[in-house]
Amino acid sequence: GQNIDQPTEMTATEGAIVQINCTYQTSGFNGLFWYQQHAGEAPTFLSYNVLDGLEEKGRFSSFLSRSKGYSYLLLKELQMKDSASYLCALDNYGQNFVFGPGTRLSVLP
Amino acid sequence: GAVVSQHPSRVICKSGTSVKIECRSLDFQATTMFWYRQFPKQSLMLMATSNEGSKATYEQGVEKDKFLINHASLTLSTLTVTSAHPEDSSFYICSARPANEKLFFGSGTQLSVL
Helix, strand or coil: CCEEECCCEEEEECCCCEEEEEEEECCCCCCEEEEEECCCCCCEEEEEECCCEEEEECCEEEEEECCCCEEEEEECCCCHHHCEEEEEEEECCCCCEEECCCEEEEEEC | CCCEEEECCEEEECCCCCEEEEEEECCCCCCEEEEEEECCCCCCEEEEEEECCCCCEECCCCCCCCEEEEEEECCEEEEEECCCCHHHCEEEEEEECCCCCCCEECCCEEEEEC
16 A cells, blocks of 8 residues: 655745655655645645656755655745645556645745 | 536535536546545545446445446546435545646535535
């Protein structure tokens, strides 16, 4: 099976940088995805890693280390609208996705 | 990007009634669609995988007779919550994946059973 872990909650200040970690145990996967979800809404895609290393997309970056079973999402220049839940998910060889428990981020003024 | 449409967005019903939720892929064909359920402050839990033209695959612990899934065409999957009870109140989200792309989600259905 697959097991994914994320911190439950995080708090950061507007304009700051925050790193949200995701650790996992799995026998294999295609890639690791990060989604953002505001309360009562569907998740929206943020970033995707197949190979080890850093993927940068504007204010959001994601990092993957397969050997360490570890990923993180980095959010820069935090804005109030970034207050949301952040979900990491493993792509189960092109079939279903397995989602982590999610991290609720609160951005304070 | 690909679009997945889900209706209705919100349902309030009495206990014992059945509720049907529709999920459509608008600009691509989806032989497989995924149905997730999410309780407040919890993550997405996969309920079942809907397969066009064949039976759905249910995750462990999900009652297939209670959550009926029909995937009659390449663009439409439906989830019917039969004889809904208050404990079935949840946020239901469908998703689909164009070939070699990321997972796209419908807008979700908030079900409240009184």
